[in-house]
Amino acid sequence: MARRRTIGVLSRETGVKVTTIRYYETIGLIDDPGRTESGQRVYGTDAVDRLGFIRHARDLGFSMEAIQELIALQTKPGSACTAVDAIARRQLAAVRERLNRLEALEAELKRMLTTCEGGTVGTCTVMESLTDHRHCTQPHGTDRSASVIPNRENG
Amino acid sequence: MARRRTIGVLSRETGVKVTTIRYYETIGLIDDPGRTESGQRVYGTDAVDRLGFIRHARDLGFSMEAIQELIALQTKPGSACTAVDAIARRQLAAVRERLNRLEALEAELKRMLTTCEGGTVGTCTVMESLTDHRHCTQPHGTDRSASVIPNRENG
DNA sequence: CCTTGCTTCTACAGCGGCTGTAGGGGTTAG
DNA sequence: CTAACCCCTACAGCCGCTGTAGAAGCAAGG
Structure with a gap:
């Protein structure tokens, strides 16, 4: 009798947090699996595969939107x-x-x-470089797209 | 008679959007400048410099937190x-x-x-690479910090 | 003086991609 | 039986802005 693959088990198996799994469900990246009578989610191996796929794609920097597209394609393998x-x-x-x-x-x-x-800071060239924005690597303007800023510096 | 440097003028001068300037004020990156009787912000050249500094630091990828620190240091040039x-x-x-x-x-x-x-997608090696997460460049685990995901893909 | 059309004001909601919290109920080991 | 843990929903918050709504100010033309 293997234990049921509840969301916590799936989480440990895939390294994706419980809350994140539920979030993926709400945005439609994974399907609502079956539920027990008391309403707990119970997953099959397909969920493990799907989460692995998502995780890897995320690691490669694909956006959720792109992943959605990929999953849609995945489900019709003839295309x-x-x-x-x-x-x-x-x-x-x-x-x-x-x-x-x-x-x-x-x-x-x-x-x-x-x-x-x-x-001292008053004579610091680092500070100077920052203050003197004529050295800017980019032309000034309103276009700040594709700026390289970190996000999700969490643990 | 030069026109007063209202927020819109400052915006054009620095390439930082009006809303962003106000946002910087709310988070304490720039000071509330003087106001006209009717409540409009009127800036001096110091604001131009400050915004240039912020912009350059942001372009270099510094976090707002780091920029806060740098500004704090800037204001006591003897340190x-x-x-x-x-x-x-x-x-x-x-x-x-x-x-x-x-x-x-x-x-x-x-x-x-x-x-x-x-x-077809069924035989696509790209899809395979994504599905087969054993090729993952990173060890699996809960640590997803410093993942490289774009943000702010706006115009 | 009045209108037109821009600008500015405040306050708040939304983006992505989650994470964390509150307040409850389910399940399992000892 | 009880403690410890798990799971549920629903919603607020994170960053660094952006966009919206609705009201008021301001400059120029008639």
Whole structure:
């Protein structure tokens, strides 16, 4: 008698938090599985696979929207591969763009730090670099898309 | 008679949106400037400088928290440069970590795409790579910090 | 002076992708 | 039986903004 795969068991199995699994259900990424009489969710192996898929795609930086598309494609395996390919290519392009930006940032941060010789904030070249925005790596304007800012620095 | 530097003027001058300027005020990144009798904000050149500083730091990926710290340091120019240095070093380290991750992602996405020879989703290697999470670039676990996900894909 | 059309004001809801909390009930090991 | 844990729903909060609504201010033209 294997124990029922409740949401907690599934969570441990996949490394996806309980609350996150429920969240995925509310946004339609995974189906409402069967329930016990008392209303507890009971999952099958398909849920494990699906969560693994989602997790991996998230690790690769795919947006939830893209993952939705991929799952939709997955469920009709006869359709052409080109759609999947397109999504992956889009993602690769996005990754490359972010790579370029990050490389530029790294260079500027490095430059800032190497010229600093210690002293007070008043004479700090790091501070100067930040204040003097004429060194900006980007043209000024309202376009701040694709900025590289961290998120989810949680544990 | 130069026109008063209202929030809209400041916005055009700095490329920071009106709403964003007000937001920065609410979170304490910039001070409430003087107001006209009717309650409109009127800014001085200091606000232009401050916003330029914030913008540049944001472009470099500094978090709002870090920027808060930097501004606090900026306002007491006699303090030691080491604090500024530390913040910048932290940021550089974060950027490098994200660079590493992104490079790994790029490699995996490239690999996925090059092995795909077209056909149907059922035989798609891209899909396979995503499904077979044993290729995962990261050990499974609950730690999903520093994941590289885009945000603010706005215009 | 009045209108037109822009700007500014406040206050609050929404984005993505979750996480955390409150307040309850279910289940299981000792 | 009880303690410890699990699960349920529903909703608020996180960041860094953006967008909306509805009201009031302001500059220029007639």
